[in-house]
Amino acid sequence: MAHKQDGDIETLILALPETAGSALYGMIDVLAAAGRLWQEMVGTEMSGKSFRTRIVSLRKNTFRCGNGIPVHPDVVVRDDPPCDILILPELWLAMDEDLSGRYPELIDWIRAKYRAGAHLYSACSGSVLLAATGLLDGREATSHWAYADLFRTHYPKVRFQAEPNLVFADPGGRIVTAGGASSWHDLALHIIARHLDPEEALRIAKVYLLKWHGEGQLPYASLVRYRPHADSVVRKVQDWLAENFAEPAAVTQAVSRSGIPERSLKRRFGAATGSTLIHYVQNLRIEKAKRILERESCPSEDVAARVGYENPAFFRRLFKRSTGLTPAKYRSMFRPFRQDHHAELAE
Known part of the structure; x- marks a missing residue:
């Protein structure tokens, strides 16, 4: 004491x-x-x-x-x-x-x-x-x-x-x-x-x-977190988006594949996940962009294209709004750890 x-x-x-x-x-x-x-x-x-x-x-x-x-x-x-x-x-x-x-x-x-x-x-x-x-x-x-x-x-x-x-x-x-x-x-x-x-x-x-x-x-923070629910239609959409979120017009394609009207899907998606459909897709894309920035050295324009954004400026604004950092600052913050960590594993 x-x-x-x-x-x-x-x-x-x-x-x-x-x-x-x-x-x-x-x-x-x-x-x-x-x-x-x-x-x-x-x-x-x-x-x-x-x-x-x-x-x-x-x-x-x-x-x-x-x-x-x-x-x-x-x-x-x-x-x-x-x-x-x-x-x-x-x-x-x-x-x-x-x-x-x-x-x-x-x-x-x-x-x-x-x-x-x-x-x-x-x-x-x-x-x-x-x-x-x-x-x-x-x-x-x-x-x-x-x-x-x-x-x-x-x-x-x-x-x-x-x-x-x-x-x-x-x-x-x-x-x-x-x-x-x-x-x-x-x-x-x-x-x-x-x-x-x-x-x-x-x-x-x-x-x-x-x-x-x-x-x-x-x-x-992880932008994508699984929230258990019993809506099989929404789960089917989530499963498809997990693999295809970078596709052009991913939201439109998801609505089409759901087999129910767009308004119904958006209502059920929000109730099941706590997120809008467009926000869910954006979060999937930004999470993928974070992984790329942590592991690779490609320009942010290439990162934007790989996660589904044709406009690099829009991608950078969305990334900063979601993470609080620009893509370049995010890379400088987490990339050194990745490099050092992998180097240790290789020894």
Whole structure:
């Protein structure tokens, strides 16, 4: 347990059986280093403030969280420990796993902490738990992009944003949600900048080689996700499009092959997939373009033609709108990894 000193910022990080250990201990490590580690490395005076970071849970005894990682809580919810900051890290949840009703005591406690003035921060799927408190109702929030359907289904009052890496739910910044997986890096840097000093956040980023994901989540998100349904006609169209999305007039051909009127198909397609037919085709094409850019060095004009677009300028606009990056920037972001990875496999 971190011992309290004058000027410490009381920080609690919640741990549950569903918690991802990497985010839990990563946040503890980075916040504990703030105001101290850089100063030790370069021989300067320690910062006057620091985070007193403790693990809070529903029970005091040691348990194992996600992937069997052991957790020994410092404090428990029923004792109502004080905090200036409460962090809800990533949870290992299925893409349709709703937390409503699972932790009623914890939900009430989180609400009470917010009413008492605490800042609430969630990383990745931690925002699913935050949504279950109702504190995000009518407010913008983010999480991993793969939880977009879960929010639409179970938390429709939350204005879910899949693109940003950090979303401020309120003007005062007392509720902040972070995007997917390693976005806890961005969240930790934000917390350090907000509660200690922006310069200290930069120093910690240098020490830990943390990268601010200014590009958001769009470059990492899959535009095509399978949504189970029982409409055999729509499934037949999806199967055909999976192989023929680059065909000229793919939408017209799909309607013709469906054997039902265009209006009926579009209505049924939207109900079954949650997407319009044209948007579905565009997503298939952009996903294919991403794979080409990751693996090959051909010009973007050739990429456009291969995925079904005769107008390269239109393709580039659509690609940027879908991924947040131009084709060239997307290639520079992901192509080096592909080259290095394949080179390692070849050795």
